[in-house]
Amino acid sequence: MTTSARVPRPTCEWQVCGVCNYDCSYCIQKKPTRVGFPSESEVDAFLAFFPTLPGKWEVKMTGGEPFAFGAFLGRIVPGLVADTPHTLSVLTNLSASDEALDRFAQLTRGRLGVVSASLHLEHTSVEAFAEKAARFRDRIDPAATFVVNSVVVPGRLDGVEAAREVLARHDLRLFPQIMKVGKGVVDYDPPDARRVLRLVGDRPSPRQANMAPSYKGLLCHAGAKYFVLTQRGDGYACRSARRVGQGYLGNVFAGNFALAPGPLPCSFDICPCTVPANRGMIEGVDVPAMAEEVE
Template identity: 65%
Template structure:
């Protein structure tokens, strides 16, 4: 197994300023954020993680939570040696994005910018993404994610052309539903090849594959952390109510000591695969 990049995916808040029809998160979960005291406990927890981790911050929409820029980002930069990454819909004002770029100078890993065509104009989004990329740490990587929404793949193809025309990496994602993926009809499947490309690598596309039976270090060198402080070995385990690691606020959180064989038929995101957590799958991705 190749080198692993220890990573925690932290859902810093539930609140999101978008309401996408295809969002896999339920509406009832897209609310709320940690209190100031809980933010401080999170920061104290991250300071105890041994070595250098990648803290990939997700939501909801992280920038929609005021405490994200006021305390979380400065606190992680000043109080830990970890690498910071972020998944964002890029709706924050340019002034806020510029401030984020300044704060994370020398510490930023990956910016995953999601384009949601129900809410944004393609050209305006690409312009903002280009603005942000020009200001983030030169050593950091940036990719634009897009969900392959059924019946709307012509619009996704238009977005792909604009994104790649601005020299930004385009990262397509099959649409997830419940505990699986959407069944595309024949018309959409005919369009998929052009959007996905020849590579089926998790570095280039999220096809939500199965790694059942493979040795997996999720829960050991990778875990998911929710805004309430609950830790889970991976996203799929959480959906099945399995892989619970405890709560950081309650002081009960504990990582597994040894890897286990994957027991699931879907790996909904590419982060574990691209950080070297899964047997036989490459590490150190450029996207995701």
């Protein structure tokens, strides 16, 4: 596979809300924390904050489930489209109604980056999901990228393997996500590990599958050109930094958020999220030239 230049593409991963309408047993967010959403005045503060980011960013919105929070479609998406130059991306379980998904597709026409649709087999059938996903894919901005993810749960690989076949019939490619636990990734037993390798390929790039690689010691632009933002307005350089209480960038509501001045060597054992690598944040790690993929 060819690679493209490592030019960092400024990206914010924003946890729009904590609330989710699903309750997946393997969710990385513990149930007591999978709650809440910003108040009206906090939504105002977020909408005032995003236009202050320098230049054009990708705002990747996650949850919980963004569509489970009424203000997401009611105020946030229209506000970001109207008042910022940023590209919008979303991670969703695709449980929203077709009407809501159509509205999102209309609002984001010409401004959409990546739609990551997560298949959760504890809550939906692959057939119903595939039909809905294909319909939504055909309605979004044609320049946007549509991907399907699914967590590879130990002992339940049959479902993921079967889902891949069904999705392929709808011209949808499945990107398996290695299951995360605590500060790392799950240990698969040897038979499962072999099947996981077959699912993700022997040497998956950061865009092909989330294998939680280590970039320790490499210069990384996280904090300067990439950050994560919580529903409570707190900014952190990256997920690993947040987990250990480092890389705090300030709070949007308090008005003291500030980007880091430049790149720093990574000090973490794993990089659990594909987004920094896929957006060219890590010096020395090439970004595959193929279309945008797993998030």
